[in-house]
Amino acid sequence: xxxxxxxGGGLVQAGGSLRLSCAASGRTxxxxxxxxxxxxxxxxxxxxxxxxxSVGSTYYADSVKGRFTISRDNAKNTVYLQMNxxxxxxxxxxxxxxxxxxxxxxxxxxxxxxxxxxxTVSS
Numbered sequence: 001x002x003x004x005x006x007x008g009g010g011l012v013q014a015g016g017s018l019r020l021s022c023a024a025s026g027r028t029x030x031x032x033x034x035x036x037x038x039x040x041x042x043x044x045x046x047x048x049x050x051x052x053x054s055v056g057s058t059y060y061a062d063s064v065k066g067r068f069t070i071s072r073d074n075a076k077n078t079v080y081l082q083m084n085x086x087x088x089x090x091x092x093x094x095x096x097x098x099x100x101x102x103x104x105x106x107x108x109x110x111x112x113x114x115x116x117x118x119x120t121v122s123s
Contacts, residue, residue, distance in 0.1 A: 004113065012120070030074040036070060051072050054104075094116060094119050095114055
């Protein structure tokens with residue numbers, strides 16, 4: 001079992017920045033692929049960014065590329081999402097997810113998920 005706890009959400013003006021954190025426990029963090037997803041009201045959950053466990057490879061959704069950066073600190077069992085140049089359309093609940101294995105870019109409902117943290121960007 002893996003427990004994930006997100007933090008760092010809040011209200012920010014357009015153009016501002018936030019850094020989300022996701023603390024993991026229950027399994028060797030360094031063996032987990034970590035992802036960030038988001039869900040806006042009335043919309044499907046969508047992929048944001050992912051970082052692999054092995055060499056720290058990263059992959060981003062086109063909508064956030066160049067603005068968001070995913071990183072991990074294996075010593076702190078934490079993954080981060082630095083969000084810059086925020087836009088109102090980035091408003092959503094942001095979820096952290098974890099999965100082991102070699103398939104590091106695809107996450108499934110039965111992987112490990114956190115409870116989410118709200119990010120609201122005002123115009």
